[in-house]
Amino acid sequence: MIDVAICIGREHDPWLVALAVFVCCAGAFAIVQMFGRAQATHGAQRAGWLFLTAVGAGATIWCTHFVAMLAYRAGAPVKLDPVLTIISLIVAIAGTGVGFAVAARWRSLTSRAMGGALVGLAISGMHFTGMAAYRVDGLVEWRAGYVVAAVLCAVVFAGAALAALGHERFGRYRVAAGTGLLVTSIATLHFIAMTALRITPLRLSDTALEAGQGQALALATALVGLVVIAAGAAAAFIDRSTRSDAMQRLHHMAMNDALTGLPNRVGFQEELARQLALAGAGRAQLALIAIDLNRFKEINDVHGHKAGDDVLVALAQRMRGEMARDGTVARLGGDEFVATLRFQERAQLTDLVQRLQAVLEAPLSLNSFEARVGASIGVAIYPDDAADAESLTNNADLAMYRAKSAGSLAPCFYDAPLDEAIRERREMANDLRVAIETGALGLHYQVQTSVTTGEVTGYEALVRWTHPKRGPISPAAFIPLAEENGLILALGEWVLRRACADAVEWDHQSKVAVNVSPVQLSHPELPRLFHQIMLDTGLPPRRLEIELTETAIIANREQSLHVLRQIKALGVGVALDDFGTGYSSLETLRAFPFDKIKLDRLFVSELEHSPQAVAIVRAVLALGKSLAIPVLAEGIETEHQLQVLKREGCDEVQGFLLGYPAALPLAHPQEAPAAEARSA
Template identity: 70%
Template sequence: MGTQRVGWTFLTAVGAGATIWCTHFVAMLAYQAKVAVTLDPVLTIASLIIAVVGTGLGFGVALVRRHILFHVTGGLIVGTAISAMHYVGMAAYRVDGIVEWRWPYVLASLVCAALFSGAAAAMLGTDRSIKYRRLIGAALLVAAIALLHFVGMTALRITPLALSQTPLDPGQLHALGLATSLVGLVVIGAGVSAAFIDRKTRSDAMEKLHHMAMNDALTGLPNRISFQRKLDRLLDKARISGSELALIAIDLDRFKEVNDIHGHKAGDDVLVAFARRMRQEVGEQGFVARLGGDEFVALRPYVDRDELATLVTGLDAVLKAPLRLGSFDAHLGASIGVAIYPQDATTADMLSNNADLAMYRAKGSSIFGPCYFDPEQDDAVRERRELANDLRHAIDANQLDVHYQVQASVVTGEVTGYEALLRWQHPERGDVPPEIFIAIAEENGLILSLDEWVLRRACADATGWDHQTKVAVNVSPVQLAHAGLPQLFHQVMLDTGLPPRRLEIELTETAIMADRDRALHVLRQIKALGVGVALDDFGTGYSSLETLRAFPFDKIKIDRVFASELESSPEATAIVRAVLALGKSLSIPVLAEGIETDRQLEVLQREGCDEAQGFLLGYPASGPVSGQSPFGDAKPLPQQASAEQVA
């Protein structure tokens, strides 16, 4: 930027200085002295140099800082250069006569040049909001040059003497004047041409920058900023005309699979192809933008609902149509949500939000088609999104809590461990059940952060216990699928100082079966660290004997549904007996969950169960745990409360 400024200052100095010099000498050549005239070439060239250097110095000072003092100082230097050029030029103007100067006029000409030049520079460098500031500044500079010349020439008085032997004849004067004018015009033309070229270059560059700022680089579609501006304009038009406007939120389905399987280049090709399809389907009357990732949005004013329905159905069809890319066919589809102004919303933010809600409902719906905004149905979606934002904040702000439920030996009553159970006390909604906020965490990509938070908190708490019992932590299917899970366990135990033998993870067979070979490999790495692995909720999922054979679990946990029927269902008792026998044959301890009555505990003792967990032994509680046997203080579950209500 500094080099460019110096270059333009030089061009300005050459153009302005040469123009001032040409103006002076053309005017002097037109002056009728009524005596023979000659021109001193050295002083003539010197006057040109003074004009160029002086104006360049003045403009340079004026550009040092955007301050009135620098502007005025630079203008005064320009005015001084104009005066010096004029009077040096007059010294080069040799006449056969006596030259007299009337000094009051000379002084007046110097003052006029300085004042008007300073005012011109101040005007050109001042606030750009002033109307016609450039025109006013140029007029002031012209006034400085003109006043200097005419007032200065008024100060000149010539008394003719003998004629010179080599005067300039009228033809030579005209030729010199024409040459000087042509030189001035060439310089001015060059400066103007350079200015136009620079402006055109700047205009093209600004246009490109504006296009880059307002459009998506990959698809060429308008971006989020363009969408917001377009939406505001269309809403204003709709308010004036009383028409309706549809906002269509679009999120591609299974796009991540394309990236994961075929690479990001294939993903980019899919986005470009679908962008082209949507642009063609919406037509010239509509507007399509890419908000980011695989999220798109369309705007379309319409006359009747049939027209809108045709558009939405067409978009759904072109997005579900197969897409051939190289050696593979992409079958994606999209979740589409529609909100209508003014029926569904009256502001831009509300309209966008309601279209998103309808789109999220379409994503989670079994209908597999576009969804129109429905206040009753989408209120539930809105609430879940608000809960997701609150949960994200709770994780970051450490506002969650971990409760611990005791696990004990059925035979001896000795405490064998505590299961860590996550709890969330919302500041406004109160207690949020785990089955709600864990599902929300899975839907919104928060489950990994949530699982790591619980793991770190449970290990840190267990380190501070005054006994050496185990702490059991649940592992979600998403966390089990994460390649860095063994490293995470290792790092957490290093950070907290918890011995691996005191940590046990619990996971369901459903989590394992999502990718059985990979899951078993990860579990073997975790077990190699010395961490125990328990199979949770056994009996309700696959209950595959092959899984038990393939991996040496440290514990099997029978689901609470069987414990709740031990007193009344012989079938439930038979299933528990079979699982216990299976565990003994494989040398795997078995723990029964959901023990709430003495009768259920008696059945387990009779059948030879190893461990038990439930409200009979103790409710989940926060804070330090005692490590003492729970049987002496066991209390039956109150009749008016169910297990789910207490949990």
């Protein structure tokens, strides 16, 4: 080390040594930056960056070597061989290119160290090729020990430099560590190798080159090298800046709604977590305001989606204006928005909610129309109503859902007893959806028999649901739930398909009756569904009968009757259920030729003690006979009821007296069910 220090201090121009070190440091930093870009890319981009890295490394090593070599006081005249000088540059570029390619191709610590070692060998090869171009008028002697030490230092420090760039232990100091080690590799190689050189001049000279030429050449070499290095560093900087801008744009797109510019669901969740942390640290309250537009679908349907988008943008701007000084507002999707507010006094929240409601109710004047949208608003407060983001969001949503269900014009604040009931219904609706999708429902069948002969005429399919936790749930509870949550079409299709498939397996030709809801009847594709299911299951149309109430027809009379005519044209029977209650009218019987009238159980239950009930039953039976429509009485539970109906001329009956609903029909159609009914 003393010899090296003496060599640097006594045998080198200190200013040119400083210039060489500066070039080396600037170049090493640029090399690390370009190599970092090479590691972050793939394919042709990686190849391009590896090429720039190799050129920058070669220029750095070559310029550092020749500036430091020109700083060396040889004490004898010196000439440079131009061919070997150029070859030394090529050796530096090619050799370092191979080393960096190895380090970038395989990301393990070993491969990085191996690649760095190859870079160190390239530095050594460049140095000694350049020294071969150094033609001195004297006797040249090399001390092998220093030569070996120089090469080892270059290899070890270069290997450590590339290993450090990929080592997690260095963290954010990886660039500094890699730069420092690479500078050490280049500098130790050169100065230890120059210490190994001993020159015995044959002709004395004060300078290696003519006066002034050495410094001029060193400055020119350094300038060219710095230009090349700067070009590579600028390329890396531009690429990094471009990628950074692109990442910022992508991040903005990922966190914000493209239409309104408001934060989207992801951005809102991030902001909500931050607001909750601030509220918890500052002992403040945080309100979460769920907003769902009321008449947005009407605007879409009447004026088109472009008009709907304009409405969303306008309302988003209004809400952003109100929230600018108080909190944040985000669009979760569709016509759902949400806002947050940190507050100390309840009056702040009340004022903000009122302002939001006002701007949402205010008229909108757009290009070709005017509209009043309005919104249902629900509010939940941290920490009173919830202690975490998910619960707070759910509770605000429940309060909003209550406001929408009740048609309330005023915002609804979370109320645990009321909203927990809503939550329970929503959970049950979700469970019902899963049950339909997985086929976890069941069908029971209740027998229908002829009053005069006692023979079985058919079975009514009744859907049953046993919840895995709540146990059996009444159809009176889950069928309205299916209608409210858009599940009735899927439920009706499942029941129809299962009933037809079961009926095909029976060893008799009894009919199977399936109930049809108003929502199903309003669907224009219902006849096609019936046809397809009968084709799939092989059930003859004459063995299928649908039952529907007049309520199902009343909503859209013309459309409903059209659908019923199509179904009847398939050969399927149509029965009017619950006759005598609700909207029962003679006009409906006139407009459509029903195959059966089902008398409501309300009248049957009063036959034993109500003359009026007997009179009504008699009238309905007479009406059926005059229209040639068979009448089936529901709810037969006693022998007396059956005898009255038999006396009055009823065609068919159904009830517990004749048989309880069962998973599969047990009675053969030729067997009288009376004995079975009495035993049940």
